[in-house]
Amino acid sequence: MGFIEEIARRRTFGIVSHPDAGKTTLTEKLLLFGGAIQEAGAVKNNKIRKSATSDFMEIERQRGISVATSVLAFFYKDKKINILDTPGHKDFAEDTFRTLTAVDSVIVVIDVAKGVEEQTEKLVAVCRMRQIPIIVFINKLDREGKDAFDLLDEVEQKLGLTTVPLSFPIGMGYDFKGIYNVWKEKLNLYSGENKQKISTGVEFTDIDKAELDDLIGADAATTLREELEIIREVYPSFNQEAYLSGDQQPVFFGSALNNFGVQELLDCFVEIAPPPLPKSSDTRLVKPDEKKLTGFVFKIHANMDPNHRNRLAFVKIVSGIFKRNFPYTHVRLGKKFKFSSPNTFFAEKKEIVDESFPGDIVGLHDTGNFKIGDTLTEGELMSFKGIPSFSPEHFRYINNADPLKSKQLYKGIDQLMDEGVAQLFTLEINNRKIIGTVGALQYEVIQYRLEHEYGAKCTYENIHVHKACWVDPDDDSNDEYKEFIRIKQKYLARDKQGQLVFLADSAFSIQMAQQKYPSVKLNFTSEFD
Numbered sequence: 001m002g003f004i005e006e007i008a009r010r011r012t013f014g015i016v017s018h019p020d021a022g023k024t025t026l027t028e029k030l031l032l033f034g035g036a037i038q039e040a041g042a043v044k045n046n047k048i049r050k051s052a053t054s055d056f057m058e059i060e061r062q063r064g065i066s067v068a069t070s071v072l073a074f075f076y077k078d079k080k081i082n083i084l085d086t087p088g089h090k091d092f093a094e095d096t097f098r099t100l101t102a103v104d105s106v107i108v109v110i111d112v113a114k115g116v117e118e119q120t121e122k123l124v125a126v127c128r129m130r131q132i133p134i135i136v137f138i139n140k141l142d143r144e145g146k147d148a149f150d151l152l153d154e155v156e157q158k159l160g161l162t163t164v165p166l167s168f169p170i171g172m173g174y175d176f177k178g179i180y181n182v183w184k185e186k187l188n189l190y191s192g193e194n195k196q197k198i199s200t201g202v203e204f205t206d207i208d209k210a211e212l213d214d215l216i217g218a219d220a221a222t223t224l225r226e227e228l229e230i231i232r233e234v235y236p237s238f239n240q241e242a243y244l245s246g247d248q249q250p251v252f253f254g255s256a257l258n259n260f261g262v263q264e265l266l267d268c269f270v271e272i273a274p275p276p277l278p279k280s281s282d283t284r285l286v287k288p289d290e291k292k293l294t295g296f297v298f299k300i301h302a303n304m305d306p307n308h309r310n311r312l313a314f315v316k317i318v319s320g321i322f323k324r325n326f327p328y329t330h331v332r333l334g335k336k337f338k339f340s341s342p343n344t345f346f347a348e349k350k351e352i353v354d355e356s357f358p359g360d361i362v363g364l365h366d367t368g369n370f371k372i373g374d375t376l377t378e379g380e381l382m383s384f385k386g387i388p389s390f391s392p393e394h395f396r397y398i399n400n401a402d403p404l405k406s407k408q409l410y411k412g413i414d415q416l417m418d419e420g421v422a423q424l425f426t427l428e429i430n431n432r433k434i435i436g437t438v439g440a441l442q443y444e445v446i447q448y449r450l451e452h453e454y455g456a457k458c459t460y461e462n463i464h465v466h467k468a469c470w471v472d473p474d475d476d477s478n479d480e481y482k483e484f485i486r487i488k489q490k491y492l493a494r495d496k497q498g499q500l501v502f503l504a505d506s507a508f509s510i511q512m513a514q515q516k517y518p519s520v521k522l523n524f525t526s527e528f529d
């Protein structure tokens with residue numbers, strides 16, 4: 001198979017949802033269809049359970065699992081499908097945002113009873129900002145839930161999507177009878193037995209046929225006919241261009257646990273989802289079919305063995321063919337590196353590969369040279385855009401609790417920040433270090449890992465910060481900027497890249513600063529034009 005065909009058959013996507021909507025179950029069922037696993041229960045659930053075990057033990061458990069599930073690849077209908085894992089827990093939302101920079105499309109899972117939940121709203125907002133094509137899967141139809149049309153309305157209103165139902169449920173919960181596949185005009189009937197068995201639908205192009213009444217009962221048949229009429233009249237018809245540009249979102253209904261409606265989703269997905277897309281760098285747009293390799297690091301996974309500080313850097317290939325033992329340029333360091341054992345992922349296994357193609361993810365062993373956002377090329381000096389840091393939600397001073405181990409502490413902090421566990425800010429006025437995180441859980445992770453992997457101890461101290469704003473002066477020599485720096489001195493810090501950050505103590509102080517110093521722009525993400 002040639003280079004162009006290899007690119008064309010790749011589908012790299014992420015599944016996003018609020019915890020418990022059924023992301024893990026759906027992932028597993030997709031792998032079952034692809035023949036990559038033989039039985040249900042094989043994909044471990046990597047969500048963090050706040051239960052009897054203490055948080056950091058739980059995080060270690062989760063970390064072990066998520067190495068294996070970071071990328072799950074399988075073949076289906078001759079397409080190579082790469083599913084990138086996204087943590088559902090809100091404290092790890094930043095990981096998910098970064099993973100979304102490496103996907104070409106997403107499937108959003110929604111619980112039919114709970115509807116659109118908070119985490120889904122946040123993640124879909126990021127997908128929409130980047131115009132990532134989205135397919136919605138409404139799950140758990142075997143349970144009582146919200147009316148299908150009400151849910152479509154809710155998805156449109158809360159998520160700002162334009163829905164196009166490509167399948168529609170016949171009843172739900174106790175009365176759940178099946179799914180009508182609008183996309184392929186097929187009827188798929190549900191039977192509660194053989195929960196893990198994969199069933200195939202029956203052709204049913206003419207829903208006015210009396211046979212429908214025999215199959216699902218006269219009442220359900222009448223309702224279905226009316227509902228399909230509404231779908232035809234009220235919703236736009238499917239348009240692939242609109243889906244690919246993020247202007248229209250197909251919706252499927254089903255029950256992942258019962259393997260129902262999943263095949264419809266997957267069959268449509270492989271037909272309509274985009275192959276690897278071009279990506280912007282700081283100098284130009286890079287197309288997947290360019291001969292020379294380019295790629296970027298979107299995730300770094302620390303080794304579970306504390307004695308070996310070896311890490312795995314996950315690189316999304318944007319263009320060219322990644323070859324084992326070929327010297328690639330690490331643009332930020334301006335150095336060449338060869339990789340003798342790049343990993344690729346298949347189902348839950350990872351293996352060494354000689355070649356990988358655009359859309360694929362390779363795992364590179366790293367001893368501390370990579371950080372998130374780094375670009376690899378064949379010599380071209382350019383960097384991919386689009387992996388910004390967002391303002392953390394929590395801020396604490398970090399103090400060294402063992403003066404003899406300060407070297408270990410700083411090395412540990414440095415490496416954990418490169419992995420993207422949290423963000424480090426150094427106050428301009430006194431060099432004190434502040435750790436900013438998305439969730440409170442990360443403080444435990446950092447403390448635990450510093451101790452177990454680096455032999456260093458730390459304590460935290462509260463500091464009142466509302467938000468971090470990246471400072472962008474129109475002109476850093478003007479008096480307004482100098483005045484801003486002088487007045488706000490005690491709130492100014494540098495992030496790890498050396499960018500200036502204003503650690504505002506309230507929404508009011510941001511507003512005041514914006515009014516008083518209009519030429520000094522305050523950004524809520526670290527990447528701005």
Ligand code: G4P
Nearest residue numbers: 017019020021022023024025047139140143255256257258
């Ligand atoms: P997540 O990754 O999005 O967090 O969700 P996960 O797949 O772990 O599913 C959350 C719970 O919802 C699980 O139950 C799972 O079995 C259940 N579930 C998933 N899909 C369906 C469905 O179609 N119908 C029904 N009725 N339930 C579904 P659990 O009891 O929390 O976990 P487990 O003990 O079954 O693993």
